[in-house]
Amino acid sequence: MNFSNYAKHYSSQSGIVQLMEDLSVAPPQDGSLYPLGGGNPAHIPEVQDALRESALALASDRHRFARMIGDYDSPQGHEAFRQCLAEQLSSLFQRPLTADNIAITNGSQASFEVLFNAFAGRYADGSWRHIALPIAPEYIGYNDMSRQERGILKSTAARIDLLGDRQFKYGVNLSEFTVEPETTGAVCLSRPTNPSGNVISDAELSQVADRCRTAGVPLIIDGAYGLPFPGMIYTEATPFWDDNTILCLSLSKLGLPGVRTGIIVATPDVTRLIRNANAINGLAPARTGPELVLPLLQSNTLTDLLERVIKPHYLNKQVAAVDALLAAAGDLPIRFHQPNGAMFLWTWFEGIPGGTHELYRRAAQEGVVTVPGHHFFQGLETTWQHANECLRINYAGDEHTVREGIERLLLIAKRQYQQG
Amino acid sequence: MNFSNYAKHYSSQSGIVQLMEDLSVAPPQDGSLYPLGGGNPAHIPEVQDALRESALALASDRHRFARMIGDYDSPQGHEAFRQCLAEQLSSLFQRPLTADNIAITNGSQASFEVLFNAFAGRYADGSWRHIALPIAPEYIGYNDMSRQERGILKSTAARIDLLGDRQFKYGVNLSEFTVEPETTGAVCLSRPTNPSGNVISDAELSQVADRCRTAGVPLIIDGAYGLPFPGMIYTEATPFWDDNTILCLSLSKLGLPGVRTGIIVATPDVTRLIRNANAINGLAPARTGPELVLPLLQSNTLTDLLERVIKPHYLNKQVAAVDALLAAAGDLPIRFHQPNGAMFLWTWFEGIPGGTHELYRRAAQEGVVTVPGHHFFQGLETTWQHANECLRINYAGDEHTVREGIERLLLIAKRQYQQG
Numbered sequence: 001m002n003f004s005n006y007a008k009h010y011s012s013q014s015g016i017v018q019l020m021e022d023l024s025v026a027p028p029q030d031g032s033l034y035p036l037g038g039g040n041p042a043h044i045p046e047v048q049d050a051l052r053e054s055a056l057a058l059a060s061d062r063h064r065f066a067r068m069i070g071d072y073d074s075p076q077g078h079e080a081f082r083q084c085l086a087e088q089l090s091s092l093f094q095r096p097l098t099a100d101n102i103a104i105t106n107g108s109q110a111s112f113e114v115l116f117n118a119f120a121g122r123y124a125d126g127s128w129r130h131i132a133l134p135i136a137p138e139y140i141g142y143n144d145m146s147r148q149e150r151g152i153l154k155s156t157a158a159r160i161d162l163l164g165d166r167q168f169k170y171g172v173n174l175s176e177f178t179v180e181p182e183t184t185g186a187v188c189l190s191r192p193t194n195p196s197g198n199v200i201s202d203a204e205l206s207q208v209a210d211r212c213r214t215a216g217v218p219l220i221i222d223g224a225y226g227l228p229f230p231g232m233i234y235t236e237a238t239p240f241w242d243d244n245t246i247l248c249l250s251l252s253k254l255g256l257p258g259v260r261t262g263i264i265v266a267t268p269d270v271t272r273l274i275r276n277a278n279a280i281n282g283l284a285p286a287r288t289g290p291e292l293v294l295p296l297l298q299s300n301t302l303t304d305l306l307e308r309v310i311k312p313h314y315l316n317k318q319v320a321a322v323d324a325l326l327a328a329a330g331d332l333p334i335r336f337h338q339p340n341g342a343m344f345l346w347t348w349f350e351g352i353p354g355g356t357h358e359l360y361r362r363a364a365q366e367g368v369v370t371v372p373g374h375h376f377f378q379g380l381e382t383t384w385q386h387a388n389e390c391l392r393i394n395y396a397g398d399e400h401t402v403r404e405g406i407e408r409l410l411l412i413a414k415r416q417y418q419q420g
Numbered sequence: 421m422n423f424s425n426y427a428k429h430y431s432s433q434s435g436i437v438q439l440m441e442d443l444s445v446a447p448p449q450d451g452s453l454y455p456l457g458g459g460n461p462a463h464i465p466e467v468q469d470a471l472r473e474s475a476l477a478l479a480s481d482r483h484r485f486a487r488m489i490g491d492y493d494s495p496q497g498h499e500a501f502r503q504c505l506a507e508q509l510s511s512l513f514q515r516p517l518t519a520d521n522i523a524i525t526n527g528s529q530a531s532f533e534v535l536f537n538a539f540a541g542r543y544a545d546g547s548w549r550h551i552a553l554p555i556a557p558e559y560i561g562y563n564d565m566s567r568q569e570r571g572i573l574k575s576t577a578a579r580i581d582l583l584g585d586r587q588f589k590y591g592v593n594l595s596e597f598t599v600e601p602e603t604t605g606a607v608c609l610s611r612p613t614n615p616s617g618n619v620i621s622d623a624e625l626s627q628v629a630d631r632c633r634t635a636g637v638p639l640i641i642d643g644a645y646g647l648p649f650p651g652m653i654y655t656e657a658t659p660f661w662d663d664n665t666i667l668c669l670s671l672s673k674l675g676l677p678g679v680r681t682g683i684i685v686a687t688p689d690v691t692r693l694i695r696n697a698n699a700i701n702g703l704a705p706a707r708t709g710p711e712l713v714l715p716l717l718q719s720n721t722l723t724d725l726l727e728r729v730i731k732p733h734y735l736n737k738q739v740a741a742v743d744a745l746l747a748a749a750g751d752l753p754i755r756f757h758q759p760n761g762a763m764f765l766w767t768w769f770e771g772i773p774g775g776t777h778e779l780y781r782r783a784a785q786e787g788v789v790t791v792p793g794h795h796f797f798q799g800l801e802t803t804w805q806h807a808n809e810c811l812r813i814n815y816a817g818d819e820h821t822v823r824e825g826i827e828r829l830l831l832i833a834k835r836q837y838q839q840g
Contacts, residue, residue: 001638001689004549004605006568007538010696017495020699024494043490052485059475062468069471069712070463072677074444075437106526106680110702118427129424144700147567148426185424218421257492258707260526269421276430279440280564282530287678288708292489 006147014144015375016109028367034405035397037369039194040257041230041343042317042396046309047255050301054292068291072283076275077104078290084297089265092228093241097265103274104285105262108224108250109141112188114277115220115246115264116145119186120152129185130154130379131220134172134208137346137376137390139194139222152185153379160386166329168348169338170198172208179211186246187212190222192233192341195376195392199340202238213244218270224250225342231306232314235340243267251289253343254302254310261289314343314396321345321395324403328410332417343396345406346373348389349413353420355388359413368409370394426567434564435795436529448787454825455817457789459614460677461650461763462737462816466729467675470721474712488711492703496695497524498710504717509685512648513661517685523694524705525682528644528670529561532608534697535640535666535684536565539606540572549605550574550799551640554592554628557766557796557810559614559642572605573799580806586749588768589758590618594627599635606666607632610642612653612761615796615812619760622658633664638690640666645762650674651726652734655760663687671709673763674722674730681709734763734816741765741815744823748830752837765813765826766793768806769833773840775808779833788829790814 011017019038027033059065076082082099090097105111120131133142136155146152156177158170170193179187187208192199200208212219225232227239230253241247251261264274278285296302318339325336325345337346349356360372373390380387393409395402431437439458447453479485496502502519510517525531540551553562556575566572576597578590590613599607607628612619620628632639645652647659650673661667671681684694698705716722738759745756745765757766769776780792793810800807813829815822 001539001687002543002605002636003538003693004541004543006541007693010534010538010693010700012692012696014696014700016703017696017699020492020495020703023492024499038492040492041490043486048482048486048490051489052479052482055475055479055485059472059479062472065472065475066463066468067678069676069678070461070468072440072443072458072460072672075440079444106706107702109700113701114430118423118430119421121424121426123422123424141703185422216422256489257703258487258489260702260704260706267421272432273423273427273430276432276434276437279437280430280434280529281533282527282680283436283440283561283677284680286526286680286706286708288706 009144009147015140016144019140019371022369025369028365031367034368034401034408036393036402036405037371039394040396041253041255042313044255044309044313047305050296050305051255051292054295057295058291068287073285073287075279075284076271077285078287081290081294084294085263088228088297089241092239095241100268101265101271103264103271104290105264105274105278106282106285107252107260108222108248108262111248111262111264111274112142113145114274115186116142116152117147118273119218120146121148127182129183132179132184132187133379134177134187134189135170135193135200136378136380137195137373138378139190140371140375142188143375143378151379155377155379157380157384163338166326166335167338168335170196172200172204174207179215179217181215181217184215184217186218186220188220188222190224191237192225194225194342195344195371196337196346197339197342197344198337199233199235199237205240209240209242209245218244218246220246220248222248224248225253229302229306230254230310232311232343233341234311234315241265246270251293256289256292259288259292260286317343317395317399317402320399321393321402321406324406328407330414332410332414343394345393345395347391347393349391350389352389352413352416354416356391357388359391359416362416363409363412366408366412368405368412370409429564429567435560436564439560439791442789445789448785451787454788454821454828456813456815456822456825457791459814460816461673461675462733464675464729464733467725470716470725471675471712474715477715478711488707493705493707495699495704496691497705498707501710501714504714505683508648508717509661512659515661520688521685521691523684523691524710525684525694525698526702526705527672527680528642528668528682531668531682531684531694532562533565534694535606536562536572537567538693539638540566541568547602549603552599552604552607553799554597554607554609555590555613555620556798556800557615557793558798559610560791560795562608563795563798571799575797575799577800577804583758586746586755587758588755590616592620592624592628599631599637601635601637604635604637606638606640608640608642610644612645614645614762615764615791616757616766617759617762617764618757619653619655619657625660629660629662629665638664638666640668642668644668644670645673649722649726650730652731652763653761654731654735661685666690671713676709676712679709679712680706737763737815737819737822740819741813741822741826744826748827752830752834763814763816765815767811767813769809769811772809772833772836774836776811777808779811779836782836783829783832786828786832788825788832790829
């Protein structure tokens with residue numbers, strides 16, 4: 001069939017399409033599969049049992065179940081869930097938040113599609129404004145979000161600080177990163193950062209937020225891995241929100257990627273826009289996620305699971321993955337980003353001939369699925385060799401699989417370093 | 421906050437925003453609420469019990485539940501559900517369909533947002549093509565779907581055939597309705613039609629489909645109320661699909677509006693586009709709907725419920741609503757569309773002073789919520805008085821409420837006819 005030019009926004013070549021397709025790839029004929037690619041969170045039995053209890057209670061209650069499946073939710077999302085979350089966030093941020101400050105979407109990716117286009121592109125004054133990413137690399141899903149005539153992202157290449165033990169850390173290059181009202185529609189950063197596992201410091205965040213507030217430009221914080229949940233932060237970091245901030249949360253990394261629930265915390269002019277977009281794009285968001293999680297939120301079971309189960313679970317996985325990487329690295333010139341958050345080892349194969357896209361391709365052929373780094377360096381104005389030397393490894397899976405996957409990956413990398 | 425021009429696509433003034441907000445309106449201080457507005461389907465106990473059984477089985481199966489909540493679905497949607505549905509549709513349409521012919525979305529409204537923009541607007545050859553609606557009035561949700569610089573809908577005003585017993589019926593005005601490759605990106609019609617309850621005949625559909633095929637323009641059939649499910653058709657109608665057709669189905673009117681599941685049946689070039697849009701706009705569709713309904717599809721429980729429970733349920737509601745309308749009509753010059761499908765009485769208040777938007781407003785103040793007709797006449801090039809004289813009444817709710825709501829509505833209409 002013939003498609004319009006608009007259909008080009010939905011290209012099969014998009015990085016996020018390839019990543020999501022890779023999630024369901026079959027193992028090679030003569031070997032095992034090592035799925036270290038997409039962002040599927042861990043299956044944590046204790047968390048799943050709590051959610052299953054919640055589901056059983058819901059399905060046992062004829063009246064609640066009837067409403068959950070049988071009624072459209074309000075287009076801004078589940079009222080009781082928004083109220084309960086607003087109360088908890090009020091005490092976390094020391095600011096009076098209400099249900100009007102919260103809107104539900106069908107996942108954080110859907111939140112960004114609306115927010116990025118509502119803040120970027122042509123303005124009534126004739127200006128063209130972009131979404132500024134203070135640090136590249138940033139989340140792969142931000143790419144391909146423009147529904148307008150050209151791209152809307154502008155990134156500032158990260159400052160790289162080399163650390164001991166094969167580690168490095170990205171920082172905001174504050175002399176390069178600028179926020180200007182005429183050209184910046186919004187600033188966006190993920191904290192923790194997907195893909196790097198970076199957690200930008202309170203001081204850095206405060207400087208970025210100050211620049212945004214001074215310029216009258218909103219700051220979008222992608223908290224998909226952050227605070228208050230799923231809380232996958234393994235360093236000191238203070239939760240942040242003010243009325244110039246749009247905080248995007250998600251239930252996915254708590255263990256619910258299958259039900260698609262995103263949460264936006266913002267001033268009511270923004271949450272109303274999301275409400276309208278929900279109605280126009282999809283009538284209403286799904287009720288499933290809020291219904292399943294509300295009892296856990298009300299009883300503080302969620303808070304308990306975050307500290308007692310989820311964070312230690314990922315930290316243990318991380319220790320095993322770092323062990324495997326260090327043990328297998330040998331004399332390869334590789335480093336990995338200081339893993340302060342999320343569930344990724346962001347690995348830098350310095351000087352690898354052919355780049356990490358080639359490494360990704362060769363590894364995938366042998367059943368080791370990762371994500372090549374260049375997809376995460378969107379919105380840069382100049383090419384950067386570093387972008388072709390990184391690779392994202394998800395360490396959330398089964399420990400043995402992750403360990404063996406990393407060992408195999410580094411063997412393949414070794415061949416590539418030797419033979420080009 | 422400052423928004424870009426793009427944010428105008430998400431206006432609070434949109435008809436579908438108002439309709440969805442009206443779904444959760446509170447009753448007036450001194451009276452009852454008669455929610456005859458939005459498209460919430462009926463709560464049918466036997467259907468809900470079957471779905472609840474399915475939910476209990478799912479939540480009792482640790483492994484299945486873990487996958488349902490804990491894994492991203494593939495971006496084209498639930499593989500086993502698509503396979504099972506493809507088998508059933510193959511025998512219904514007498515054509516070999518596979519899982520590749522099916523894509524899942526977060527509800528039919530989300531399907532249309534992608535499809536309409538992928539087929540309308542600017543093409544590579546420089547042409548600007550619209551979505552042609554063979555009959556106005558059509559579904560309110562088609563409006564406000566353009567993500568491009570101008571509107572994308574072009575409608576042909578319906579032919580009105582007056583029938584006995586205060587009824588009328590819309591037909592396709594085949595001398596006005598044209599399909600031209602240079603200006604028509606796709607043709608779209610709902611069958612049964614929301615809002616009118618019309619079911620365009622096999623002969624009319626065949627003529628529209630022929631014109632589409634000849635012009636090489638795809639035909640989008642919105643089967644949200646149609647065949648094979650929910651099957652809310654109370655007249656003879658043959659299910660139709662060919663490789664120039666894009667059939668949009670939904671689980672909502674089966675009783676699952678809260679979980680948001682849309683289904684697209686089309687050639688693989690179209691389902692791949694949907695797959696890409698799913699990944700880019702939201703990573704993957706929700707698994708909930710397919711997981712809950714798959715066992716009912718596999719066991720043919722669904723087919724049984726459609727014929728034995730769902731259709732008779734709505735027919736009974738319809739009979740009661742028509743009774744109430746006829747009994748209360750008195751000497752008002754009102755007619756209603758022949759109710760051949762869906763769950764609406766589309767009522768024509770001929771010559772009502774001030775129009776039905778005023779009637780809607782007055783009725784809402786007294787707790788009777790309906791949908792004013794003018795929202796459904798999008799894409800017409802000239803004004804049409806008929807558009808200001810219609811009102812949609814949802815008769816799916818509690819029979820007593822519907823009956824009393826209709827009586828009150830007609831009393832308010834009577835005052836408006838008398839006093840202007």
